[in-house]
Amino acid sequence: MGEGRKPLRRVSITINGKRYEAEVEPRMLLVHFIREVAGLTGTHVGCDTTNCGACTVLMNGRAVKSCTVFAVMADGAEIVTVEGLESDGKLHPVQEGFVEEHGLQCGFCTPGMLMTSVWLLSRNPDPSEEEIRRYISGNLCRCTGYLNIVKAIRYAARKIREEGVSPIPRFTPEKPGRG
Amino acid sequence: MIPAPFEYYSPSSLEEAIELLERFGEDAKLLAGGQSLIPMMKLRIIEPKVIIDLNRVPGLSYIREEGGFLRIGALTRYYMVEESELVRRRYPLLHEAVSQIADPVVRNMGTVGGNVCHSDPANDLPAVMLAYGAEMVAVGPNGERVIGASEFFRGPYQTDLRPGEILKEIRIPQAKPRSGGAYLKLERRAGDFAIAASAVQVVLDSSDRFEYVGIALTSLGPTAIRVDAAEKVLLGRSSSNLSSINEAAELAYKAAEPVSDLRGPEWYKREMAKVLTKRALLKAVERARSFTG
Ligand SMILES: Cc1cc2nc3c(=O)[nH]c(=O)nc-3n(C[C@H](O)[C@H](O)[C@H](O)COP(=O)(O)OP(=O)(O)OC[C@H]3O[C@@H](n4cnc5c(N)ncnc54)[C@H](O)[C@@H]3O)c2cc1C
Ligand code: FES
Ligand code: FES
Numbered sequence: 001m002g003e004g005r006k007p008l009r010r011v012s013i014t015i016n017g018k019r020y021e022a023e024v025e026p027r028m029l030l031v032h033f034i035r036e037v038a039g040l041t042g043t044h045v046g047c048d049t050t051n052c053g054a055c056t057v058l059m060n061g062r063a064v065k066s067c068t069v070f071a072v073m074a075d076g077a078e079i080v081t082v083e084g085l086e087s088d089g090k091l092h093p094v095q096e097g098f099v100e101e102h103g104l105q106c107g108f109c110t111p112g113m114l115m116t117s118v119w120l121l122s123r124n125p126d127p128s129e130e131e132i133r134r135y136i137s138g139n140l141c142r143c144t145g146y147l148n149i150v151k152a153i154r155y156a157a158r159k160i161r162e163e164g165v166s167p168i169p170r171f172t173p174e175k176p177g178r179g
Numbered sequence: 180m181i182p183a184p185f186e187y188y189s190p191s192s193l194e195e196a197i198e199l200l201e202r203f204g205e206d207a208k209l210l211a212g213g214q215s216l217i218p219m220m221k222l223r224i225i226e227p228k229v230i231i232d233l234n235r236v237p238g239l240s241y242i243r244e245e246g247g248f249l250r251i252g253a254l255t256r257y258y259m260v261e262e263s264e265l266v267r268r269r270y271p272l273l274h275e276a277v278s279q280i281a282d283p284v285v286r287n288m289g290t291v292g293g294n295v296c297h298s299d300p301a302n303d304l305p306a307v308m309l310a311y312g313a314e315m316v317a318v319g320p321n322g323e324r325v326i327g328a329s330e331f332f333r334g335p336y337q338t339d340l341r342p343g344e345i346l347k348e349i350r351i352p353q354a355k356p357r358s359g360g361a362y363l364k365l366e367r368r369a370g371d372f373a374i375a376a377s378a379v380q381v382v383l384d385s386s387d388r389f390e391y392v393g394i395a396l397t398s399l400g401p402t403a404i405r406v407d408a409a410e411k412v413l414l415g416r417s418s419s420n421l422s423s424i425n426e427a428a429e430l431a432y433k434a435a436e437p438v439s440d441l442r443g444p445e446w447y448k449r450e451m452a453k454v455l456t457k458r459a460l461l462k463a464v465e466r467a468r469s470f471t472g
Contacts (some may be wrong), residue, residue: 009187026187026230027220048180050218051370053284062258062287066219067290072187073234074208116284137369138282 001069010014017038017171026088030074031055031066034081037162042082042111046140053139056112056138057081061168063119082111084169085118092169093159094118094152103152105143121160121167127153182220189232193239193318193345201320201343203229209345210234211254211293214285239292239347242266248314248350249273252290258283270351271466272360272380276307279362282370292346295331298338298402305332305403307362310378310393313351319344332402357390357445358382359466363455364397367442373398374442377431377455379463381418387468389413394427394460399452400436408434409456412441418464420436424457431456 008023011087013030020125022037030078034043034057055067058080066079085092097103104110113136118134120127127135132153133146141149154163160167190196201205208227210216219225233239239254241261249270251260260266260277267274274458280286280294280303294304295315308315309330315326320343332338340346364376375398382391392413394406409427418425437448 007184025184026184027184029181030223048213048221050285053282057282059287062288063284065284066436067221068214068285069215070187070210070217070232072189073213075234134369135283138284 001162009072009075012072013038013071013074013079015079016081016169024071026059026070028071028095029067030057030059030064030071032065033071033074034079037071040081040083042095044108044111046112051138052112053116053136054109054112056115056139058119058168058173058176059114061119061122063116080115080118080169084171085114087169092118092156093144093163093165093167094121094156096157096159097152098149101148101152101155103149109139109143110140111171113149115158118155118167121157125161125167126157129154142152146150180221180223182217183223183226186229188229189235192301193236193347195232196236196345197318197320197343199229199231200345203231204342206221207231209296211296212256212283214289214292215293215299226358233345244269244353247320247353249293249353251349251351253290253296253346253348255291256453257281257286257294258291261286269354269470270360272310272362272378272463273307273351274289275360276303276364276376276378279303279364279366283299285370286314291349294348295349296338296340296400298332298334298336299372299398300335301377301398302400303362303364303373304377306376306395306397307404308332308349308351309395309405310360310380311351311459312380312391312393313349315339315342315346316318316348316350317341318347320423323347325350329405335401336409337402345359347439354470354472355382356472357384357467357470359463359470360393361462361466363458363459365451365455372442374453375399375435375437375448377452377459379408379456379459381460381463381467383418383464383467387418388415389418392427394431394456395455396431396435396452398437398442399448404434404436406431406434406456413460418467424460424464428453 044053360380409430
């Protein structure tokens, strides 16, 4: 148990299929691990008080607010960030949906909104408007008024159903994530 | 915002966690879902020197009916309760309350045990536990202790847990035929804490009279408030008698001790205690009548 006395902890976190190992302070937040250790700055910090959802990532397949998880809690976990959505130069259906339906304006909320959408579609491939609005209620957007975000998610849902693909990207060890 | 530095331990058994808690005493804080603790640490409202992370202690996450209770492990996350078919079908009060805590993303992390131990007057589950007449199972250096919900919630952010104790399990009396409940919560906006909320659980006898009544309020006082007076008024009376239900709602109005704040003025919250309690009672009765077990 003396181990805990060390100021630093070694953690190993897999982000978009690539493993990152580092010695971190226990107080380091997952979002800072993602942005500063892994150098993946697509995940944003908005409110920093667990309200806005800009920092949302997938942790073991579930959307979480990465500003409210310590990196040490994610030791051994599989994280997916917005950078993990595109594959071989092809946009993920939710990304395509946001482009086609104008689901963003300034784009600040978008990475978090996309990750919550991916999680939602992994749970429910054919959500109603009401379900979409309920799922994204922890992700705030100050620009769009949400209407086009809802449309974008419905677009992505249709596309995922048609193509029969898995909403959550799968990574193989041979194909490491960017970063 | 970065929390103050702390030493971090992630025990792999309850015994080890208890030992650490004993060793570090007041300097230590237990970490469950972190959805209240981490924001408070980031704002430096609290600066614990030691964090004991319960997330890697096995066997604290489960939902099952056993020995006359619905048993919920303290580390069970909200989403597990929300997605549990057993809870949805047989424990509508719990299901309705958990599904309204924060937002779906926060619900992927927050835990049932963390909610009751945090004991913020605006936390939704303390009132639910009071209405069910639930029991909290704590473990500490001297073994296990079972604490009734009425003794557990002591005040704002205060529970009956003693130094060195960890909440292990929550026990809700097993759903009987003709039981039902409801949680009515008023929010300013999606995902917010309650302006006011009312938790009601009832059991009806074969002639539709109240055999058990639990009524408790969220965000309407320094801690969740159990409205004993209203429970007593209803016991043994017919559940079709609207004037008894109105009388009980009036007693909720009297029991509420809200303060004016950004979520609304005192008088308004008091009125809401009445309205929500009446509606929750009507809904609970309707559910109880059609619940065959
Ligand atoms: C944006 C937002 C909105 C929210 N809205 C709501 C809401 O509407 N309703 C609501 O009820 N809550 C709400 N919350 C709070 C949320 O539900 C927290 O999850 C909850 O208060 C604490 O649970 P936790 O598992 O996250 O515990 P933590 O934050 O990890 O811990 C909270 C406290 O409980 C103690 N503790 C935890 N587990 C144990 C245990 N097993 N034994 C002893 N002590 C323990 C910790 O030491 C700490 O003091 C909201 C939070 C956020 C960020
Ligand atoms: S930055 Fe994490 S919720 Fe706003
Ligand atoms: S697009 Fe600007 S905040 Fe959502």
